[in-house]
């Protein structure tokens with residue numbers, strides 16, 4: 001494993017200052033010294049990226065398709081080594097990481113398929129009408145073009161699918177944007193293995209040098225320099241609200257402000273309606289025990305808030321949830337920082353007078369460190385409404401049940417929430433028509449509204465919307481999962497009055513790429 005920074009096709013080791021990866025389950029260092037990049041290396045990577053952009057944006061779909069597919073193949077071929085390293089760096093178990101590797105390669109292939117199909121460029125053609133009265137109409141043709149070099153901040157909780165070769169990188173490369181990854185210091189070895197694959201493939205396929213670079217840091221200097229570099233045209237990020245808003249501020253204050261697409265998490269409210277609780281309280285408790293504790297709760301879609309009206313069914317739900325949660329063994333959290341943060345927030349909540357404990361697991365694995373223990377607590381709707389701090393995310397296997405006196409109070413709780421990635425209603429078909437106000441409210445709150453499913457488990461596809469109003473993300477108009485996530489990396493340009501031979505193929509009248517287009521108000525190929 002080469003642990004140096006990757007700048008185009010060369011390796012760089014900055015000022016020879018290194019850091020080590022930590023195994024969060026033992027707290028011990030893992031093999032490998034990772035070289036912290038310098039500002040000079042940021043400059044070099046960004047200069048190369050800009051040069052590469054001029055060429056890469058025009059190389060055509062076939063070369064981009066081959067690039068994405070070859071990365072996926074190489075990831076598969078080296079899967080065992082990558083998964084083993086990711087396990088030791090993240091504490092995540094093998095089956096979870098096997099699934100994540102599959103998701104990563106599927107995402108790369110999904111974008112390759114999207115490019116082959118071609119309509120994603122949203123070509124629109126209004127041909128000239130020279131004899132239109134009172135004025136002639138000129139020929140205008142519009143499509144999406146890539147924005148430019150993209151800086152990608154990987155997520156700690158998805159060391160593969162939201163990291164070096166994750167969804168952001170795949171979408172950016174598909175769009176025609178070079179990628180510069182700021183490696184997440186929680187999994188530098190996994191990042192190195194994946195980045196070396198991308199470098200090798202890019203070089204072997206003769207792609208412009210600088211189409212991909214990866215820089216390490218153990219702090220904010222390199223990330224900040226990348227965001228502020230004039231050649232950076234877009235930033236993507238998955239992580240904390242604090243980190244995301246810091247990057248947004250930097251990008252806004254640049255001489256040329258640029259978009260930051262930050263996915264900053266969510267408490268993903270779940271409304272449990274009375275009839276559903278009455279009819280299937282045990283089943284709902286099982287669903288939410290699993291969803292709250294899956295991957296030690298380290299999902300941005302973790303159900304951190306349950307909301308219900310007091311009832312006998314709710315009491316039965318609480319009893320079953322308490323039993324379920326008390327049976328959950330502790331497990332290793334991603335980083336010592338994430339674990340310490342989790343324990344601090346849970347302790348704060350448990351010790352506050354407004355909150356009571358429904359259940360807290362005591363099944364601690366004392367042989368390992370950085371263990372997350374599941375907990376579920378309860379608060380009255382009145383106290384919840386009076387305390388802004390309970391609307392914040394507790395990243396880990398935790399959920400807060402808010403108990404309302406009646407439907408009006410339940411609605412007030414929903415109305416008081418900030419933007420979310422998801423909002424769910426668990427309901428019986430019979431009762432849904434009586435809660436129109438509630439179900440309508442969900443789509444105002446969140447990017448994905450769910451009926452009778454847990455929010456964890458984000459399908460990667462064409463229709464997925466993984467985003468939502470601030471603070472869930474920095475821009476509720478875009479998704480960071482699925483084919484539509486490519487839209488973050490493009491902007492529309494229209495060509496007015498150009499000769500056929502000078503137009504991009506996507507916009508030529510005879511449609512050589514045979515893609516769907518809106519041609520004089522009619523969708524056709």
Ligand code: NAP
Pocket residue numbers: 153154155156157182183184185217218219220221223224238239240241242243244246247263264265266299300301337338341393395
């Ligand atoms: P983080 O602290 O937000 O960091 C994510 C990445 O952004 C890291 O590479 C970090 O660099 C960089 N970064 C953060 N603040 C920065 C700043 N001001 N300037 C430049 N770069 C900055 O996330 P994390 O370390 O993965 O986890 C911490 C917390 O984030 C968790 O406890 C959880 O609350 C939240 N989180 C949310 C999600 C989600 O799905 N939205 C996922 C993971 C974590 P350095 O690490 O080098 O400092």
